[in-house]
Amino acid sequence: MTNTNEAANAFINQDIISVTQFNTQNLEYIFKRAHQMRELVERDGASDLLKGKVLACLFYEPSTRTSASFIAAMARLGGRIIPITQGVQFSSVSKGESLADTIRTLEQYSDVVVLRHPETGSAQQAADAANIPVINAGDGTGEHPTQALLDLFTIYEELGTLDNLKIAMVGDLRYGRTVHSLTKLLTLYNVSLRFVSPETLRMPLTIMNEVIDAKLEVRETHDIADVIENADVLYVTRVQKERFSDMKQYEEVKGYYEITPEIMKQAKSKMIVLHPLPRVGEIHYDVDSDPRAAYFRQVKNGMYVRMALLAAVLGK
Amino acid sequence: MTNTNEAANAFINQDIISVTQFNTQNLEYIFKRAHQMRELVERDGASDLLKGKVLACLFYEPSTRTSASFIAAMARLGGRIIPITQGVQFSSVSKGESLADTIRTLEQYSDVVVLRHPETGSAQQAADAANIPVINAGDGTGEHPTQALLDLFTIYEELGTLDNLKIAMVGDLRYGRTVHSLTKLLTLYNVSLRFVSPETLRMPLTIMNEVIDAKLEVRETHDIADVIENADVLYVTRVQKERFSDMKQYEEVKGYYEITPEIMKQAKSKMIVLHPLPRVGEIHYDVDSDPRAAYFRQVKNGMYVRMALLAAVLGK
Amino acid sequence: MTNTNEAANAFINQDIISVTQFNTQNLEYIFKRAHQMRELVERDGASDLLKGKVLACLFYEPSTRTSASFIAAMARLGGRIIPITQGVQFSSVSKGESLADTIRTLEQYSDVVVLRHPETGSAQQAADAANIPVINAGDGTGEHPTQALLDLFTIYEELGTLDNLKIAMVGDLRYGRTVHSLTKLLTLYNVSLRFVSPETLRMPLTIMNEVIDAKLEVRETHDIADVIENADVLYVTRVQKERFSDMKQYEEVKGYYEITPEIMKQAKSKMIVLHPLPRVGEIHYDVDSDPRAAYFRQVKNGMYVRMALLAAVLGK
Numbered sequence: 042m043t044n045t046n047e048a049a050n051a052f053i054n055q056d057i058i059s060v061t062q063f064n065t066q067n068l069e070y071i072f073k074r075a076h077q078m079r080e081l082v083e084r085d086g087a088s089d090l091l092k093g094k095v096l097a098c099l100f101y102e103p104s105t106r107t108s109a110s111f112i113a114a115m116a117r118l119g120g121r122i123i124p125i126t127q128g129v130q131f132s133s134v135s136k137g138e139s140l141a142d143t144i145r146t147l148e149q150y151s152d153v154v155v156l157r158h159p160e161t162g163s164a165q166q167a168a169d170a171a172n173i174p175v176i177n178a179g180d181g182t183g184e185h186p187t188q189a190l191l192d193l194f195t196i197y198e199e200l201g202t203l204d205n206l207k208i209a210m211v212g213d214l215r216y217g218r219t220v221h222s223l224t225k226l227l228t229l230y231n232v233s234l235r236f237v238s239p240e241t242l243r244m245p246l247t248i249m250n251e252v253i254d255a256k257l258e259v260r261e262t263h264d265i266a267d268v269i270e271n272a273d274v275l276y277v278t279r280v281q282k283e284r285f286s287d288m289k290q291y292e293e294v295k296g297y298y299e300i301t302p303e304i305m306k307q308a309k310s311k312m313i314v315l316h317p318l319p320r321v322g323e324i325h326y327d328v329d330s331d332p333r334a335a336y337f338r339q340v341k342n343g344m345y346v347r348m349a350l351l352a353a354v355l356g357k
Numbered sequence: 358m359t360n361t362n363e364a365a366n367a368f369i370n371q372d373i374i375s376v377t378q379f380n381t382q383n384l385e386y387i388f389k390r391a392h393q394m395r396e397l398v399e400r401d402g403a404s405d406l407l408k409g410k411v412l413a414c415l416f417y418e419p420s421t422r423t424s425a426s427f428i429a430a431m432a433r434l435g436g437r438i439i440p441i442t443q444g445v446q447f448s449s450v451s452k453g454e455s456l457a458d459t460i461r462t463l464e465q466y467s468d469v470v471v472l473r474h475p476e477t478g479s480a481q482q483a484a485d486a487a488n489i490p491v492i493n494a495g496d497g498t499g500e501h502p503t504q505a506l507l508d509l510f511t512i513y514e515e516l517g518t519l520d521n522l523k524i525a526m527v528g529d530l531r532y533g534r535t536v537h538s539l540t541k542l543l544t545l546y547n548v549s550l551r552f553v554s555p556e557t558l559r560m561p562l563t564i565m566n567e568v569i570d571a572k573l574e575v576r577e578t579h580d581i582a583d584v585i586e587n588a589d590v591l592y593v594t595r596v597q598k599e600r601f602s603d604m605k606q607y608e609e610v611k612g613y614y615e616i617t618p619e620i621m622k623q624a625k626s627k628m629i630v631l632h633p634l635p636r637v638g639e640i641h642y643d644v645d646s647d648p649r650a651a652y653f654r655q656v657k658n659g660m661y662v663r664m665a666l667l668a669a670v671l672g673k
Numbered sequence: 674m675t676n677t678n679e680a681a682n683a684f685i686n687q688d689i690i691s692v693t694q695f696n697t698q699n700l701e702y703i704f705k706r707a708h709q710m711r712e713l714v715e716r717d718g719a720s721d722l723l724k725g726k727v728l729a730c731l732f733y734e735p736s737t738r739t740s741a742s743f744i745a746a747m748a749r750l751g752g753r754i755i756p757i758t759q760g761v762q763f764s765s766v767s768k769g770e771s772l773a774d775t776i777r778t779l780e781q782y783s784d785v786v787v788l789r790h791p792e793t794g795s796a797q798q799a800a801d802a803a804n805i806p807v808i809n810a811g812d813g814t815g816e817h818p819t820q821a822l823l824d825l826f827t828i829y830e831e832l833g834t835l836d837n838l839k840i841a842m843v844g845d846l847r848y849g850r851t852v853h854s855l856t857k858l859l860t861l862y863n864v865s866l867r868f869v870s871p872e873t874l875r876m877p878l879t880i881m882n883e884v885i886d887a888k889l890e891v892r893e894t895h896d897i898a899d900v901i902e903n904a905d906v907l908y909v910t911r912v913q914k915e916r917f918s919d920m921k922q923y924e925e926v927k928g929y930y931e932i933t934p935e936i937m938k939q940a941k942s943k944m945i946v947l948h949p950l951p952r953v954g955e956i957h958y959d960v961d962s963d964p965r966a967a968y969f970r971q972v973k974n975g976m977y978v979r980m981a982l983l984a985a986v987l988g989k
Contacts, residue, residue, distance in 0.1 A: 086468070087409030087437075093719035095748055097741070106462060109413070109439050113466035116411055116437035121719075121748035123741050124440070124756065138951035141958075146738060146950060149973035150745035152718070318462060319454035326457075341465035402784070403725030403753075422778060425729070425755050429782035432727055432753035440756065634778060635770035642773075657781035 045070060052353035056168035057176040059184045060222045065229050072194050074349035075342070079198075082117055082345070090357050091120035097151035099143070100126040100178070101158045106318065107178050107188075110340075111155050114347035123151060141170035148173045153355060156180070174354040182218060187350065188317060189222035191343040196274055198342060199313045199335055203227075209235040209268040212278035212298050212323060214244040219317040220278055221248050228255035235268040236261045239294045242284065265298065269307045275300065277316045277323050300324045305331055315339050361386060368669035372484035373492040375500045376538045381545050388510050390665035391658070395514075398433055398661070406673050407436035413467035415459070416442040416494070417474045422634065423494050423504075426656075427471050430663035439467055457486035464489045469671060472496070490670040498534060503666065504633060505538035507659040512590055514658060515629045515651050519543075525551040525584040528594035528614050528639060530560040535633040536594055537564050544571035551584040552577045555610045558600065581614065585623045591616065593632045593639050616640045621647055631655050677702060684985035688800035689808040691816045692854045697861050704826050706981035707974070711830075714749055714977070722989050723752035729783035731775070732758040732810070733790045738950065739810050739820075742972075743787050746979035755783060773802035780805045785987060788812070806986035814850060819982065820949060821854035823975040828906055830974060831945045831967055835859075841867040841900040844910035844930050844955060846876040851949040852910055853880050860887035867900040868893045871926045874916065897930065901939045907932065909948045909955050932956045937963055947971050 048070035063071075081088055096115045100108050108126050115122050125147075140158070144167045147154055156167050157178040164177035164184065179185040197203050208227065210220045214236050225248070227234065234257055236244045243261060252259045262268065269275070277300055285291035300314060305328060313335040316324055320336075328334050364386035379387075397404055412431045416424050424442050431438050441463075456474070460483045463470055472483050473494040480493035480500070495501040513519050524543065526536045530552050541564070543550065550573055552560045559577060568575045578584065585591070593616055601607035616630060621644060629651040632640055636652075644650050680702035695703075713720055728747045732740050740758050747754050757779075772790070776799045779786055788799050789810040796809035796816065811817040829835050840859065842852045846868050857880070859866065866889055868876045875893060884891045894900065901907070909932055917923035932946060937960055945967040948956055952968075960966050 085409060087411075093717060093749070095719075095745055105441055105459075109441060109463065109466055112439050113411055116439070117409070123744045123748070125737055125741060137953040142951060143737075145969050146972050147741065149969060150741055150976055319458060321453040337461050337465060340462050344466055401725060403727075421757055421775075425757060425779065425782055428755050429727055432755070433725070635774060637769040653777050653781060656778050660782055 045073075049353065052350075053356040054174055055354055056164075056171075056174055057186055057350055057354065058164050058168055059177070060186045060189045060225050062186075063190075063226065063229075068190075068193065068226070068229070071190065071346065071349050071353065072197055074353060075194050075345040076198065078117075078345040078348040078352075079342075082348075087117040087119065089119035090352055091115065091118035091355060094118075094120040094153070094355055095123060095151040096120055096351065097123045097147040097154045098125060099147060099154060099156050101156075104157055104179065106340075107157065108155075110343045111176075111178065111347050111351075114344050114351055117344070118348055118352060120351070123147070140166055144170045144175070153351060176350060176354070179218075182216075184222060185218055186222065187343070187347055188219050189226050190350070191339065191346040192219065192223045192276070192315060192317070193226050194346050195315060195335060195339040195342045196313070199338070200273060200311070203230040203232070205231060206273040207233045207235065207268075207271050208274040208276065209237055209265075209272040210244075210276045210278070211237040211265060211300075213242045213280045213284060214238040214278070215242040216281070216284060217278040220276065221245070223276065224248050225251060228252060228257060231257075233258040234260070235272065237263070237265055237268055237298070239263060239280075239297070242280070242294075265300075265304060266307075269304060270309070272308065273312050275308070275312060275314045277314060277320075279317075279319070279321060279323060295322060298323060300328055302327050302331070305333065308333065361389075365669065368666075369672040370490055371670055372480075372487075372490055373502055373666055373670065374480050374484055375493070376502045376505045376541050378502075379506075379542065379545075384506075384509065384542070384545070387506065387662065387665050387669065388513055390669060391510050391661040392514065394433075394661040394664040394668075395658075398664075403433040403435060405435035406668055407431065407434035407671060410434075410436040410469070410671055411439060411467040412436055412667065413439045413463040413470045414441060415463060415470060415472050417472075420473055420495065422656075423473060424471075426659045427492075427494065427663050427667075430660050430667055433660070434664055434667060436667070439463070456482055460486045460491070469667060492666060492670070495534075500538060501534055502538065503659070503663055504535050505542050506666070507655065507662040508535065508539045508592070508631060508633070509542050510662050511631060511651060511655040511658045512629070515654070516589060516627070519546040519548070521547060521549075522589040523549045523551065523584075523587050524590040524592065525553055525581075525588040526560075526592045526594070527553040527581060527616075529558045529596045529600060530554040530594070531558040532597070532600060533594040536592065537561070539592065540564050541567060544568060544573060547573075549574040550576070551588065553579070553581055553584055553614070555579060555596075555613075558596070558610075581616075581620060582623075585620060586625070588624065589628050591624070591628060591630045593630060593636075595633075595635070595637060595639060611638060614639060616644055618643050618647070621649065624649065677705075681985065684982075685988040686806055687986055688796075688803075688806055689818055689982055689986065690796050690800055691809070692818045692821045692857050694818075695822075695858065695861075700822075700825065700858070700861070703822065703978065703981050703985065704829055706985060707826050707977040708830065710749075710977040710980040710984075711974075714980075719749040719751060721751035722984055723747065723750035723987060726750075726752040726785070726987055727755060727783040728752055728983065729755045729779040729786045730757060731779060731786060731788050733788075736789055736811065738972075739789065740787075742975045743808075743810065743979050743983075746976050746983055749976070750980055750983060752983070755779070772798055776802045776807070785983060808982060808986070811850075814848075816854060817850055818854065819975070819979055820851050821858050822982070823971065823978040824851065824855045824908070824947060824949070825858050826978050827947060827967060827971040827974045828945070831970070832905060832943070835862040835864070837863060838905040839865045839867065839900075839903050840906040840908065841869055841897075841904040842876075842908045842910070843869040843897060843932075845874045845912045845916060846870040846910070847874040848913070848916060849910040852908065853877070855908065856880050857883060860884060860889060863889075865890040866892075867904065869895070869897055869900055869930070871895060871912075871929070874912070874926075897932075897936060898939075901936060902941070904940065905944050907940070907944060907946045909946060909952075911949075911951070911953060911955060927954060930955060932960055934959050934963070937965065940965065
């Protein structure tokens with residue numbers, strides 16, 4: 042059994058930059074807190090846990106979904122938000138200010154910073170400059186750790202465990218940041234992985250090697266049919282048009298990986314379908330009413346996980 | 358006498374999409390609540406009635422006035438706001454997400470959605486997708502029901518009744534969404550209507566027929582002089598330049614319908630001048646100091662009506 | 674000794690438009706309140722002093738730093754914010770609405786307005802239209818009084834006095850709005866001024882004459898070396914590239930006025946370095962760790978001064 046106090050202390054005033062900073066004990070703590078946040082919201086809607094705390098929400102590129110999730114998380118804990126989700130490029134930043142100076146300025150006003158930035162490594166750079174916790178809300182092709190945490194938390198909440206699961210990831214596994222981060226977290230558990238993608242969008246070598254080094258059972262395929270019957274989790278990603286030079290190939294691939302009610306008939310009755318959203322045709326709208334369609338519950342879990350993280354890094 | 362509980366229950370968890378969904382009983386309830394909100398704000402500034410509630414304010418086109426009014430309404434009731442008033446087009450939406458998915462995502466974070474969208478019918482579409490109440494803050498050339506409610510509430514608050522009034526509408530009656538919606542609501546009451554417009558901007562046939570079917574006394578004219586002496590309400594609208602192909606004609610019309618202190622001298626001492634704002638010359642600035650100039654009080658009533666609606670749909 | 678009640682009353686419901694409206698008694702009161710705000714934030718993070726109050730934050734041009742500071746100030750006092758920091762030009766304003774009408778509209782929703790506007794004189798224009806307090810957050814090349822107040826407050830907080838100080842201003846003294854406003858405030862005290870700039874960027878005649886009329890000791894120089902040993906305050910400003918037609922001259926000047934650890938070695942042990950930020954090379958990053966580098970504390974003081982002003986004009 043883990044020591045909750047130790048895990049709690051491990052988060053106080055810490056930055057959340059990368060999935061690599063977590064171990065199973067940390068994750069268990071965050072998931073326990075996230076579950077409590079769910080109970081709190083379902084019972085009371087909100088609390089005053091972070092009353093008097095201020096979150097600077099600094100988004101150098103727009104992400105309605107992620108910023109809304111953090112804003113809702115802070116609001117439901119009674120904290121306040123400084124939203125800087127636009128105009129960044131026209132203001133002090135355009136006057137040539139360094140990211141470090143912008144962060145050092147914002148930390149005078151706030152207790153925690155959430156940063157979204159188009160450049161890989163910028164979150165760590167911000168964390169190095171700041172004396173208050175920095176939470177990475179996506180830095181370019183780098184990390185988006187809170188997305189990976191909410192994905193993992195959703196599996197845990199929906200299926201009650203993270204062990205002995207068969208998890209299939211479907212679609213663009215090459216460029217999809219979310220499947221890379223989730224896979225890294227899953228190497229901490231005893232799971233069996235299936236990677237389903239077109240040949241050109243296979244999981245990168247480095248991630249494959251991490252999976253193999255972790256001695257997880259893993260298998261690649263081009264065909265959903267190979268995995269659908271045994272999967273406990275089907276994690277579907279967007280196949281983005283701009284990845285293809287040949288539009289005909291895109292159209293073929295796109296339709297090939299669409300989850301339909303017909304495909305769902307072949308799946309287990311207790312499996313779940315996840316998707317980081319937004320979707321553009323990868324999951325048919327008729328699947329939404331299937332109780333196994335968990336992707337909107339996954340969105341809600343994002344708020345709970347971010348509530349847990351905000352409370353944890355602020356020591357509450 | 359209406360049954361207040363019944364009227365209150367009729368609003369719980371309901372969408373506010375169109376003026377056609379209201380009857381006199383509903384309106385009486387909302388106006389009673391709006392009046393209480395005025396007393397609350399004048400006495401205490403704000404309350405905690407919606408503490409712990411979160412409003413997602415989703416504006417696909419900017420409308421400073423309307424979004425500010427909803428934000429103020431929620432803030433003065435102690436609720437929180439997720440403002441999504443920009444960047445919508447650059448973010449998940451630009452990735453091809455459907456309005457239904459965007460709404461289903463936001464409802465994971467929030468308790469009520471206010472939607473402004475350029476396409477007619479989008480508010481109903483959002484309401485169909487959502488499990489939480491959706492309030493239409495304007496959908497294209499369609500409806501803007503909260504504007505019509507605040508217009509009607511202002512007449513009621515200022516004159517103490519909605520019956521046996523002579524109400525004149527002036528300016529662009531053809532394209533003006535606000536006069537159409539207000540006229541529809543007025544068919545529920547025993548009022549006498551006067552429509553004052555240039556020939557090319559007369560009230561559309563469909564609205565005229567609704568008025569006639571409701572057996573209201575109604576008359577059209579090109580001339581303010583025909584109505585000014587007897588009007589209890591002068592509802593002035595913008596005559597928009599872009600409606601005219603002949604700029605000379607625009608300039609003539611524009612000046613012709615300007616409300617000036619001279620015109621006000623011919624009006625009753627108890628009449629009121631309303632305008633949905635912004636104005637661009639339809640009401641002379643020197644009229645502002647006239648106690649009958651009610652258009653800024655009308656703005657404030659917008660906040661009270663929105664407070665009443667937010668509280669009503671959230672069952673508080 | 675000043676009368677605190679009298680000074681407090683002098684602020685209630687007042688606009689903050691220009692540094693010229695302050696005297697030493699007012700300043701003493703605001704600095705006392707700002708110091709209390711610092712103690713409050715350091716002890717509790719926030720208070721409920723302005724609970725139920727609403728601030729309309731109307732920014733016609735983006736200024737991340739200033740808007741974030743006001744938002745944080747209002748949030749830490751428990752008040753609410755209507756942020757109108759974008760889209761202003763696309764919305765009611767683009768429909769030709771006057772600034773006066775926009776302000777009269779916003780005052781229906783809010784208790785105080787903070788205005789940033791590109792045109793000189795617009796803040797006074799807004800204040801004339803409004804019945805609620807208007808705070809000028811910068812109007813073109815005109816005034817930015819809260820910046821000057823936070824600069825002066827920082828000197829007072831850091832050095833414990835505003836009298837008998839040697840204050841050197843360095844860089845672009847011709848176009849720098851902040852040095853002009855700060856200099857005007859300093860004429861109220863018994864200080865000795867040193868103006869250090871390239872020939873083309875010397876302090877304007879009008880400001881020089883105000884200093885001379887106030888009988889302050891003052892001296893101009895091109896060289897930091899002339900002032901560094903005796904200065905109690907080194908106020909550094911950006912030298913903006915766009916002020917130079919000759920880029921070679923810009924590069925010379927720019928490097929010439931950079932504050933480095935070497936230059937800091939020549940300064941007093943108790944002096945402080947200030948900068949309105951953002952900086953673009955005027956102060957070397959290695960100076961940041963010097964305890965005399967006060968520019969980020971200066972940022973934080975901005976929040977305290979704005980908290981003090983908001984509380985004061987709202988009579989709390």
